[in-house]
Amino acid sequence: MSSRKTVVVLDITGQLGCSVARAVASSEEFEVRGITNNLLNEGSWNLQGNIPLAVPCDLRDRAQLQKILSGAHACFLSTSTNFDDPDCVEKEITQGCLVADVCKSEHVRHVIFISQLHSNNICKIMARHLVAKAEIERYMRHLDLPLTCLILPVYYQDLCGFLRPKTSDGFSYDIEIPMGTIPLDMISVEDIGPIVVSVLSQRETYLHKTLSVCGDKLTVAEMAYILTKHLRPKQAADDL
Numbered sequence: 466m467s468s469r470k471t472v473v474v475l476d477i478t479g480q481l482g483c484s485v486a487r488a489v490a491s492s493e494e495f496e497v498r499g500i501t502n503n504l505l506n507e508g509s510w511n512l513q514g515n516i517p518l519a520v521p522c523d524l525r526d527r528a529q530l531q532k533i534l535s536g537a538h539a540c541f542l543s544t545s546t547n548f549d550d551p552d553c554v555e556k557e558i559t560q561g562c563l564v565a566d567v568c569k570s571e572h573v574r575h576v577i578f579i580s581q582l583h584s585n586n587i588c589k590i591m592a593r594h595l596v597a598k599a600e601i602e603r604y605m606r607h608l609d610l611p612l613t614c615l616i617l618p619v620y621y622q623d624l625c626g627f628l629r630p631k632t633s634d635g636f637s638y639d640i641e642i643p644m645g646t647i648p649l650d651m652i653s654v655e656d657i658g659p660i661v662v663s664v665l666s667q668r669e670t671y672l673h674k675t676l677s678v679c680g681d682k683l684t685v686a687e688m689a690y691i692l693t694k695h696l697r698p699k700q701a702a703d704d705l
C-alpha cells in the first residue's frame with residue numbers, strides 16, 4: 466500500500482487544476498485524486514500529461530463529495546465564476562461552502578483555496594469573481610478549517626486566451642489591457658502546481674496564511690516588446 470498522502474484536486478480539466486494535479490502526481494510525498502465536474506465529456510479532456518484519470522463527481526452533491534474526500538490528507542479547491550449567470554456569486558459561494566463543509570466533516574488536514582481580496586469591502590467595487598472567493602474564504606475561516614489561501618495574478622497563458630491581442634491584418638497586434646504604465650502581476654499557470662506542492666509539504670509553515678504569488682511584473686509595453694521579439698515579423702503594441 467502506498468504511503469503517499471492523498472491530495473484531492475478538484476476541477477482538473479481546467480488550466481490550474483491540471484497544473485496542480487500533475488505537480489502533485491509527480492511528487493514523492495503525495496498522490497493525487499483528480500476530480501472533474503464535467504460529467505458529460507468523460508475522456509475528452511486535454512490533461513497535457515501523465516496524470517491518473519479524472520474521477521467524475523457532481524460537485525453540488527454532498528454524498529459524492531464525501532466519498533471523494535473521505536480519507537484525503539488535503540484538498541485543493543478553486544471555484545469558477547460563470548459571468549453569464551446573474552446568480553453566479555450565490556452559486557459560486559454555495560459550491561465553495563459545500564466543499565468546505567465536507568472538508569470539515571471528513572477531517573481533511575489541509576485545505577488550499579484560491580482566494581481573492583473582497584473588492585466590495587475594500588473599495589466598494591462589486592467584482593463578482595473576487596467577492597465570491599473572499600466570501601468562501603470567510604466561511605472557511607469561520608469553520609476553522611486548516612487553511613492556506615493563495616491569491617493568483619493573471620496567467621501569461623491568458624495572452625493566448627481572453628487577453629489575446631487583436632489583429633485585423635495578421636501582422637500588427639494590439640494588446641488591449643488598460644494598465645497604462647502600471648506593471649501587471651503575472652505568472653505561468655505551470656508554476657502554480659509546484660508552488661502548491663511546496664505549500665503542502667510545509668503544512669505547518671503555511672497553515673492559516675495567505676500567499677500572494679507572482680512570477681513577474683510587466684507593463685503592457687514590456688509584454689509587447691517580448692511578444693514582438695519572439696514572434697517577428699508579427700508586431701505587438703499597447704493599444705491604449
Ligand SMILES: NC(=O)c1ccc[n+]([C@@H]2O[C@H](COP(=O)([O-])OP(=O)(O)OC[C@H]3O[C@@H](n4cnc5c(N)ncnc54)[C@H](OP(=O)(O)O)[C@@H]3O)[C@@H](O)[C@H]2O)c1
Nearest residue numbers: 476478479480481503543544545547579617618619620623
Ligand atoms: N485565468 C487567470 O488568469 C486566473 C488568474 C487568477 C485566478 N484565477 C482563478 O483560478 C481558478 C481556475 O482558473 P482557470 O483559468 O485555471 O480556469 P479554467 O481553465 O477556465 O478551468 C475552469 C475549471 O473549472 C470548472 N468549472 C466548475 N464549475 C464551473 C463554472 N460554473 N464555470 C466555469 N467553469 C467551471 C471547469 O470544468 P469544465 O470546463 O470541465 O466543466 C474547469 O475544470 C479560478 O478560481 C480563477 O478565478 C484565474
